[in-house]
Amino acid sequence: xxxxxxxxxxxxxxxxxxxxxxxxxQGVAQPSSMMAAGPTxxxxxxxxxxxxxxxxxxxxxxxxxxxxxxxxxxPQRLDxxxxxxxxxxxxxxxxxxxxxxxxxxxxxRGLEHDIVVRSMPNTPAQIGEGITVxxxxxxxxxxxxxMARQILKALGQEIFLxxxxxLDMATALSGTGPAYxxxxxxxxxxxxxxxGFPRRIAEQLVAQTVRGxxxxxxxxxxxxxxxxxxxxxxxxxxxxxxxxxxxxxxGFRTAISRAIWAAYERSRELGKDAxxxxxx
Ligand SMILES: NC(=O)c1ccc[n+]([C@@H]2O[C@H](COP(=O)([O-])OP(=O)(O)OC[C@H]3O[C@@H](n4cnc5c(N)ncnc54)[C@H](OP(=O)(O)O)[C@@H]3O)[C@@H](O)[C@H]2O)c1
Numbered sequence: 001x002x003x004x005x006x007x008x009x010x011x012x013x014x015x016x017x018x019x020x021x022x023x024x025x026q027g028v029a030q031p032s033s034m035m036a037a038g039p040t041x042x043x044x045x046x047x048x049x050x051x052x053x054x055x056x057x058x059x060x061x062x063x064x065x066x067x068x069x070x071x072x073x074x075p076q077r078l079d080x081x082x083x084x085x086x087x088x089x090x091x092x093x094x095x096x097x098x099x100x101x102x103x104x105x106x107x108x109r110g111l112e113h114d115i116v117v118r119s120m121p122n123t124p125a126q127i128g129e130g131i132t133v134x135x136x137x138x139x140x141x142x143x144x145x146x147m148a149r150q151i152l153k154a155l156g157q158e159i160f161l162x163x164x165x166x167l168d169m170a171t172a173l174s175g176t177g178p179a180y181x182x183x184x185x186x187x188x189x190x191x192x193x194x195x196g197f198p199r200r201i202a203e204q205l206v207a208q209t210v211r212g213x214x215x216x217x218x219x220x221x222x223x224x225x226x227x228x229x230x231x232x233x234x235x236x237x238x239x240x241x242x243x244x245x246x247x248x249x250x251g252f253r254t255a256i257s258r259a260i261w262a263a264y265e266r267s268r269e270l271g272k273d274a275x276x277x278x279x280x
Pocket of ligand 1: 038100
């Protein structure tokens with residue numbers, strides 16, 4: 001699909017590397033189709049050595065010849081990067097952003113270019129096990145939608161949704177999700193240590209319990225409600241019933257729900273434009 005095409009990564013960090021490695025590994029694009037631009041020579045040399053892609057320190061030069069420009073800088077660097085790229089992107093080029101909280105309208109306005117895809121990946125993308133929710137501006141062609149899909153597939157699963165509002169929801173649920181999972185796991189490990197397990201063993205027990213539970217959930221061919229699986233391990237008067245009683249009493253479910261809603265509101269707030277409007 002990317003033969004004779006050029007994908008330029010502006011911001012050659014962890015996520016850009018995950019995409020580059022994933023696409024090469026999946027045979028979606030050759031190293032000769034990719035280039036990366038960023039400020040640090042050492043980092044660029046590393047990517048050039050490891051993947052054989054072209055690299056450079058000038059964002060505008062990289063973007064000028066590209067069919068796809070991937071914006072993979074940190075959110076706080078975005079304004080400056082957009083200003084530097086304004087006027088350098090060819091009229092038919094697809095801009096694919098993975099920058100958290102950056103709305104389609106912010107990117108379009110910043111670049112004066114309206115062929116834009118906005119996506120929200122998550123951390124497991126770094127091992128090709130992420131999940132990305134993404135959306136596209138109206139002017140993105142169906143061929144470009146497919147190109148975006150192939151690039152995002154390098155990070156794991158992807159879900160295209162037409163309404164941009166879902167991106168803020170995805171930020172709160174799957175984008176921020178690994179943080180909730182790690183906190184939950186950390187609390188379990190600490191409880192194991194409290195009871196007397198060596199930390200290493202507690203970590204192994206918790207990691208495999210989480211992984212095994214997810215795999216078990218996924219082996220069910222037909223959709224199964226999570227409450228049914230929970231009930232299966234809850235015998236009357238048993239240990240799970242006792243533990244679940246305490247979790248409910250402590251407001252576990254409400255805490256999770258409120259936390260995710262707070263992250264959703266924060267994501268909407270961060271996406272406000274300079275005048276304080278939430279993007280439509
Ligand atoms: N990490 C995740 O799991 C994750 C999940 C969802 C979304 N995202 C989004 O993905 C984006 C990238 O995240 P990341 O984790 O890959 O960050 P990262 O590793 O810090 O990568 C950012 C890269 O941008 C470079 N950079 C800084 N200023 C630049 C400039 N003016 N022009 C071009 N490049 C510049 C940095 O170079 P130096 O380091 O040399 O300054 C670095 O290589 C962020 O917007 C984040 O919101 C990340």
